[in-house]
Amino acid sequence: MNFGFLILAAMMSTVGVARAQGPEALLQQYKCYICHANNETRTGPAYIDVAAKYRGNPRAVAIVAAVVIRGARSGGPWHMPPHPEISEADAKKMARYILSLKK
Numbered sequence: 001m002n003f004g005f006l007i008l009a010a011m012m013s014t015v016g017v018a019r020a021q022g023p024e025a026l027l028q029q030y031k032c033y034i035c036h037a038n039n040e041t042r043t044g045p046a047y048i049d050v051a052a053k054y055r056g057n058p059r060a061v062a063i064v065a066a067v068v069i070r071g072a073r074s075g076g077p078w079h080m081p082p083h084p085e086i087s088e089a090d091a092k093k094m095a096r097y098i099l100s101l102k103k
């Protein structure tokens with residue numbers, strides 16, 4: 001019997017029920033880290049670079065949240081797939097977190 005797993009499962013279900021998920025959990029849940037990392041460029045840009053690009057832009061959260069939901073294709077070899085299943089509230093939570101990252 002693997003008690004470590006049971007405890008982990010119990011903790012995860014409590015978090016899911018007891019309060020809204022934090023932005024990092026959302027990024028995991030929606031598998032953003034398959035293509036992105038906070039600190040290094042992968043298939044998609046590093047989130048710290050996204051934050052740097054939008055620093056000082058008052059509409060940054062809205063723009064980034066829209067990219068998350070609608071996707072982006074700015075001409076590189078890869079594109080950012082749309083995520084119509086993500087609510088605007090969740091997209092904004094993730095956008096705020098991404099934009100708060102610093103080198």
Ligand code: HEC
Nearest residue numbers: 030032035043044067068072073074075076078079080094
């Ligand atoms: C299949 C790979 C892939 C997945 C999965 C993915 N992305 Fe991306 N993402 C990309 C690529 C590639 C780009 C660059 C697109 C471009 O500008 O052409 C990008 C760009 C971005 C940008 C930069 C937008 C900008 O305006 O500069 C953000 C923010 C972002 N993704 C967030 C996310 C989030 C949040 C998720 C999870 C919901 C996610 N991505 C999932 C590949 C991915």
